[in-house]
Amino acid sequence: MAQLLAPDRLVPGRRRDVDVLLAWGRRPSALRVERLARQWDLPVWHLEDGLLRSVAKGREHPPLALLVDELGVHFDATAPSRMEQLIAAPITVTEANRARALQRLWCEQRLSKVNPPREAEAPHVSYVLVVDQSAGDRSIALGLADSSCFQRMLQAALQDHPDCTVVVKVHPDVISGRSRGHFTAEDLAHPRVRLSADGGHPARLLERARAVYVVTSQMGFEALLWGRPVHCFGMPFYGGWGLTHDRCDAPARRRQGASLEALVHAALVGACRCIDPQRHQPCPIETLMGAIGLQRRLQAQQPWRCVAFGFTPWKQRNLRRFLAGSQLRFRAPWRRIPQGVDAVVVWGRRAKPRLLEAAARRQLPVLQVEDGFLRSVGLGADLVDPVSWVVDHQGVYYDATRPSDLESLLATQRWTSAQCQRAAALRQRLVQEAITKYNLQAEPWLRPAGAHRVVLVIGQVESDASIRYGAPGLRTNRALLEAVRAADPEAYLVYKPHPDVVAGLCRAGAGEDAAAALCDEVLSQGSIQQLFTQIDALHVLTSLAGFEALLRGLEVHCWGLPFYAGWGLTHDRERCGRRQRQLSLDELVHAALIDYPRYVSRDSGWFITPEQAIDELVAWRAAPPKRRTLVQALFRHWGRLRRR
Incomplete structure (x- = not known):
């Protein structure tokens, strides 16, 4: 609330040494x-929820937009309000253009006041939409209506459209x-x-409706944004301006009319204050629309009811972040798939064959989750939370034996x-x-003076699934080093061994201890991004370092089939028949x-x-480095013991 009211300062409690008192809507308080x-x-x-409130309702989802009115309340047609004055006031060309852009953005992002991911089903036949409201909603009486208006509205919809289905929301x-x-x-x-x-x-209901019938619901305003005819049986803030078909008399204050652009600008810009859910500071409504639209899109991409197998408690917590919007249940790897689920979730290629067969018999999709390519500051093996994961519905990006979403x-x-x-x-x-x-940070490394061509060979954890399925x-x-030495x-x-091997969290590969005899220098501590500035070429089996080197314009040689190989950008030793495109x-x-990928903020969880x-x-x-937690320290020590 305090951020939404900035730059004004909120002083809690009942105090007289203030400049203004705040009241919520037209409640008894x-x-x-x-x-x-x-x-x-x-x-x-008077404060009220903004017309673009949040992703969901409830205490854990406070409003991200507020309507602040120094005169009245926007839904009270019995008295003037600031919203009403803003709608009636002339607007500039710049403001009108912004309003039109906001209308387009609202529809592109498919927004509403509250924004759950799943959309209501819409009939495949022609229909008109009738919008019910909660009994006792203050906007009804203050919008010059009563409960009888709802029956009249339904009868009018049936009579006006005798050839249409009437959908009551x-x-x-x-x-x-x-x-x-x-x-x-x-x-x-x-x-x-x-x-x-x-x-x-x-x-979806508004997008496809032939017309929309309301008493005072905000959905009438949203229908105007979708370009739908709106019939009002009360007097909401958007009624009485010549933009709606009104079944009651408008206040004299509104009879001069207004443009849709003036209405949109007043409702979404002039009377509204927004907070950026990421930065926690005031922002233009376009920023909030983009943020809420992103939540809706990513939440809607995944099945509703998911059961996840074999996730550790640490990964369970992170999976809830990356599958926000889905109902998640967790099971041990040997358990059966329960009834009443829409999808199975596993980590990478770790699913048991029996589990995959059971999912196939029930025609359930299997979602494979893995680290994204911009992950964190620190290793996942150290239980450092990720900023990015991927959720793949076909396979997983490092598995070249079958297609993946990527x-x-x-x-x-x-x-x-x-x-x-x-x-x-x-x-x-x-x-x-x-x-x-x-x-990871490390001391800088400089190429030797006089070296004509410096080639970096990237080591990997040899038990890694990306080698098993991508090489x-x-x-x-060792075989990679020998091949590169022969080729160049x-x-x-x-040679740069994998950080997990250097840290003792994973075993070195067979013969990897002889790497020094196969190359000119073994570099255990160098920062990979700094090395990119010192080398001429990079050789990998399937390491992501090859992709990072491509971003920096380096020559990349792939001896396996990482996701970025086979598209004409790398020097490839292997071929994948599915990858024919340049x-x-x-x-x-x-x-x-x-x-x-999907990216989730460590700060906001969005x-x-x-x-x-x-x-x-x-x-x-x-930021200053933090000491490892006790759990992280124990996990790292256990990892070293496990590799012995």
Whole structure:
């Protein structure tokens, strides 16, 4: 609340040494505040939820937008309000253009006041929409209406559209049992009446409706944004301006009319204050619309009821963040798939064959989860929380034996010039900020004086699934070193073992202890991003370092089949028949860093964009290092013992 009211300062408690008193809407408590204001000779500001409130309702989802009115309340047609004055006031060309852009953005992001991920089902036949409200809603009486208006509204919808189905949208509070609606079973018994009572988001219903009938519901305003005819049986804030079909008389204050642009600008800009859920500071409504739209899109991409197998408690906590919007249950790997689920979730390729067979028999999709490519500052093996994971519905990006969502994107997607420009800017920012997967810090390394060609060979954990499923030929670090030395005998060869091997969290590969005899230098502690500035070429089996080197314009040789190989950007020793397309680097970047992963803020817990993830990684890396927790220290010690 305090951030939403900035730059004004909120002073809690009942105090007289203030400039203004705050009241919420037209509740009984607001009447008491008004009496107190008269006694103290102070003005009152009335607050209400903004028209774009939040992702969900409840105490854990406070409003992210507020309507602040120094005159009245926007839904009270019996008295003037600031919203009403803003709608009636002339607007500039710039404001009108912004309003039109806001209308487009609202529909593109498919927004509403509250924004659950699943949308209400819409009939496939022609229909009109009738919107019910909770009994006792103050906006009804203050909108010059009463309960009888709802029956008149339903009858009018049936009479006005004799060839249409009439869909009655039940209020979510009625569905949850917190309040009553206005229609009886007898009202709804008409053969052309159909209930919408799934509690889903209204965007699809509004988008497809032939017309929308309301008393004072905000959905009438949203219908105007969708370009639908709106019939009002009360006087909501958007009624009486010549934009709606009004079945009651408008106040004289509104009879001069107003444009849709003036209405939109007043409701979403002039009277509204918004908070950025990521930065926790005031923001333009466009920022909030983008943030809420991103939550809706990513939550809606995943099945509703999921059961996850074999996740440790630490990964369970993170899975809840990355599958926000889905109902999650957790099971041990040997347990059976319960009834009443829509999908199975596993970590990478660790699922037992028996589990995969059971999912296939029940035709349940299997979602494979893995680390993303911009992960954290620190290793996952140290239980450092990730900023990015991927959720793949086909396979997983490092498994070249079958398709994955990422491979399908790379093989079929077409990117616009604007998307490629975004990818180029993202790539340049990554290079500028020296961002990699783990962002580990180390002393800088300089190439030897006089070295004509410096080649870096990247070691991997040989038991890693990316080698098992992505390296059909060479599969050991020693074999890779031998092959690179044979292919480039004159180069100065630098070998960098995997950080988990160096830290003792994973075993070294077979013969890897002889690496010093196969190269010119073994570099255990160098920072990978700093090494990129000192080398001429990079050789990998399947390591993500090859992708990071591509971002920096380096020559990359792949001896296995990582996701970025086979698209004409790398020197490949293996071939994948499914990868026949030539891609630009920015197309690869858009697929791998924008389309495929999900990013979750460590601060807010919200889904964020890759650009915002980079901001967090930069700030995280710059912050003083924190000591390991007891759990992290024990896990690291246990990892070393387990490898012996």
